[in-house]
Amino acid sequence: MTASTPPFTDARGKTYADITALLGAFCFFLSALEYMVPKPLPFMRLGIANLPILLAVDLLPLPWYLALALVKVFGMSVISGSLFSYVALFSLAGTLTAAIVMWLARKAAGALISAVGVSILGAVASNAAQMGLAGLVVFGDAVRLIAPPFLAAGLATGAFLGVFAELFTARSAWYARATEETRG
């Protein structure tokens, strides 16, 4: 995509737009599921709404990928009713940090890493970003005390999501077709 080419005029751009839209809708749905699950602490989430972003790492170019991350933040904030509160800032910080870290990990490590490692890095980065923000805004130094359970939760949910993404990408006909369309 160049500046002179509007995003939808070529077939590749349309493919990217389709994938972003579908994965974005998927984010909305998973955010709703996520919202139903009881949380022991306000920011402790399963992170299942990050699954579409994890899948998008290998499908979308960076601008579309970041757009998807913003769609996820928006969807999650709308569904949880936190769009116009400071909670949305935490969501934004966590999601964007995770998205960028996952992207860099994938592009830097390539075949040396699977979705499991990418996902763990993303989850931990997201939790770290949110704790950093929490330390600045709410808790101060006490953030040290809440760090261990958050990091441990990130490891567990990140690994779980990564395994799911690996199984999904290995079996999904949709993913195979999307891969083909974006490459071909």
Place this chain on the structure above:
Amino acid sequence: MRLKGLDIVIALATAGAVAFAALSAYGPGGGQESAVLKGKGGEWVYPLSTDREVRIAGPLGETVVLIRGRSVRIIDSPCPNKTCIAAGAIDRPGQWLACLPNQVFVSVEGRRKDDGVDASVY
């Protein structure tokens, strides 16, 4: 599904980071004492390990609290009696200082260490 080398490295490194964070937060030496300062405008918590001077605004003016050498004392306050200054320094969890006229309350919180002598008689 096959895990790649970096996956395992990342999982182990994260587990290590969790263990390290847990040890430093909950382990021996962790849960360090902190000075809790309450004034009219709010409440502040500072670690005792870092020296600093804090000014707390009250109805009479500013009360100056000094954190130095792992202890806290009030070094100046615009109150008539200066009882708070005379009370000296506190450094153990549970101890407190107060300047009632200026509505400032200072206490030390944290894990109580059992390394001191409670009392002695001769």
